[in-house]
Amino acid sequence: MAxxxxxxxxxxxxxxxxxxxxNYPIPEPGPNEVLLxxxxxxxxxSDVHYWQHGRIGDFVVKKPMVLGHEASxxxxxxxxxxxxxxxxxxxxxxxxxxxxxxxxxxxGRYNLSPTIFFCATPPDDGNLCRFYKHNANFCYKLPDNxxxxxxxxxxxxSVGIHACRRAGVTLGNKVLVCGAGPxxxxxxxxxxxxxAAQVVVTDLSASRLSKAKEVGADFILQISNExxxxxxxxxxxxxxxxxxxxxxxxxxxxxxxAGIYLSESNEEVHEPYHELPKQRTHSxxxxxxxxxxxxxxxxxxxxxxxxxxxxxxxxxPLAGWAS
Numbered sequence: 001m002a003x004x005x006x007x008x009x010x011x012x013x014x015x016x017x018x019x020x021x022x023n024y025p026i027p028e029p030g031p032n033e034v035l036l037x038x039x040x041x042x043x044x045x046s047d048v049h050y051w052q053h054g055r056i057g058d059f060v061v062k063k064p065m066v067l068g069h070e071a072s073x074x075x076x077x078x079x080x081x082x083x084x085x086x087x088x089x090x091x092x093x094x095x096x097x098x099x100x101x102x103x104x105x106x107x108g109r110y111n112l113s114p115t116i117f118f119c120a121t122p123p124d125d126g127n128l129c130r131f132y133k134h135n136a137n138f139c140y141k142l143p144d145n146x147x148x149x150x151x152x153x154x155x156x157x158s159v160g161i162h163a164c165r166r167a168g169v170t171l172g173n174k175v176l177v178c179g180a181g182p183x184x185x186x187x188x189x190x191x192x193x194x195x196a197a198q199v200v201v202t203d204l205s206a207s208r209l210s211k212a213k214e215v216g217a218d219f220i221l222q223i224s225n226e227x228x229x230x231x232x233x234x235x236x237x238x239x240x241x242x243x244x245x246x247x248x249x250x251x252x253x254x255x256x257x258a259g260i261y262l263s264e265s266n267e268e269v270h271e272p273y274h275e276l277p278k279q280r281t282h283s284x285x286x287x288x289x290x291x292x293x294x295x296x297x298x299x300x301x302x303x304x305x306x307x308x309x310x311x312x313x314x315x316x317p318l319a320g321w322a323s
Contacts, residue, residue, distance in 0.1 A: 010066045010129035016054035024066070027133040034085055034136045035077035036093075040152040041128045042070030045181070047120060059122050068128025069095035069119035072142065072151030082136040090142040092151040093127065094158075095119035097135040160186030164194055167245045171195035174239045177217075178259060179249035180208035185215060187247045192216050200238050202231065202255070228257035235262055 010024045029035045046056055047067045054061045075089040085091070098105050098113040105113055117135075120126025127134070142151045164187060169175060175196045177188050180203035191199050200219040201212040209220040219238040223231060231254070236242055246259035 006130070008129055008131045010125075011068065012064045012066055013050050013054070013061055014064050015061055016052065019051050020064075022064075024129060026131045029077055029079045029133045031079040031081040032136055033079045033133045034075050034082060034091075034139055035131060035133050036073035036091065036127075036139070037076050038071060038073040038127055038130060038132055039090075039148040040072050041068040042152045042156065043068075044070055044120075044156070047126075047128075050120070050122075055122075061122050063123060065120065065122055066125035066127070066129055067120050068126035069093075069121075070152050070155040071095070071119070071127045071132075072148045072154075073127075073132070075139070076131075079136065085136055085139060085141070090148065090151070091139040092142055092154045093119070093134055094138040094140070095126075095155060097138040156182055157186045157189070159183055160188075160190040163187050163247055163249075164190040167247055169194045169196055169245055169247075172197045173245055174241065174243040175199045176235055176239075176243040176246040176259065176262060177201045177212075177249065178246065178252075178255040179203055180205065180212040180217075180220075181249065184208075184247075184249040185212060187249060188212060188217055189215060191245075191247070198239055200235055200243070202235070202258075203250075223255075226254075228254050228261055231255075231258040232261040 006026065008024045008026045010022055012020050012022045012024075014020060027035065046069075049056045050061055050065070050067060071093045073091065073093070075085050075087050075091060077087060078085055096111055096116050096118040098110045099115040099117055100113070102113050102115060104110055110116070117124050120128070140154075142148075160183060163183075169191045171194075173191070173196045175191045175198070177184050177191065177199060178201075180188075180201050184201060184203070188199055188201055198218045199216070200221060201209065201217040202221045202223050203209050203212070204223050206222055209217075209222055213220050221231075221234055221238065226234070235258070242262050246263055248256055248259050250256075
């Protein structure tokens with residue numbers, strides 16, 4: 001009697017509020033791909049947005065799409081041209097892989113390639129399923145001392161590392177992190193690991209701020225109905241001066257404006273990837289451009305994700321990156 005063919009149960013969003021568990025065919029890897037048996041997949045805020053609203057900005061679910069992009073798994077099959085991986089290898093996945101080698105790839109910024117495949121970004125399927133194929137060059141071996149769960153969290157951690165690198169965080173900096181959600185927290189961890197002397201974290205939520213304090217924030221500031229100028233004044237009072245770098249993780253207009261008022265001349269307000277809210281929260285100018293121009297303020301965006309994680313070796317465990 002033939003053995004039963006394994007199922008590939010997949011979590012599929014069909015539109016706003018329409019989430020289904022479906023059995024997809026097990027894919028066959030191409031020459032430069034590997035087939036993975038998935039182990040751990042995180043639930044990102046983007047997954048929730050696609051489920052609840054069917055879109056994030058201009059990215060709209062127009063056909064059924066498998067969710068999930070924060071992932072780790074085990075290689076079960078390799079393509080004919082793959083040499084660095086073999087069945088049994090435990091890997092973390094970088095969810096964005098360019099389909100072509102274009103000018104962005106040639107300068108090391110493949111994450112900006114218009115040809116990029118990105119897990120669970122319409123129309124590309126994600127990996128919240130039992131079996132999934134991926135570009136082998138964007139799968140990274142996990143050492144034995146890194147669990148599958150930690151491996152899945154490498155993806156959001158890399159967002160924070162990339163944000164801090166783009167913002168130029170360095171030894172002795174005073175840093176403001178706006179937002180104590182997951183991306184705010186990993187940005188806090190990355191900033192401290194890169195040598196930031198003091199980090200203040202702002203948020204509306206007391207519980208999120210408590211977690212920020214627990215993982216290393218020097219100061220926390222709960223926001224209610226303050227104006228951007230009032231927020232800036234409070235942050236400056238906590239740090240004793242303006243921060244050299246502001247990492248804006250909320251997308252809330254008031255928070256973005258506060259960062260601009262706070263930034264020193266020639267310094268940066270840095271905004272990791274997020275969706276701006278559809279509703280504006282304050283009847284104030286949309287962009288304090290005069291304040292920005294008077295300080296020759298620079299604003300730098302960040303689009304996930306580049307290979308920004310430290311080498312995964314037994315001598316450099318995941319738990320030690322931000323200790």
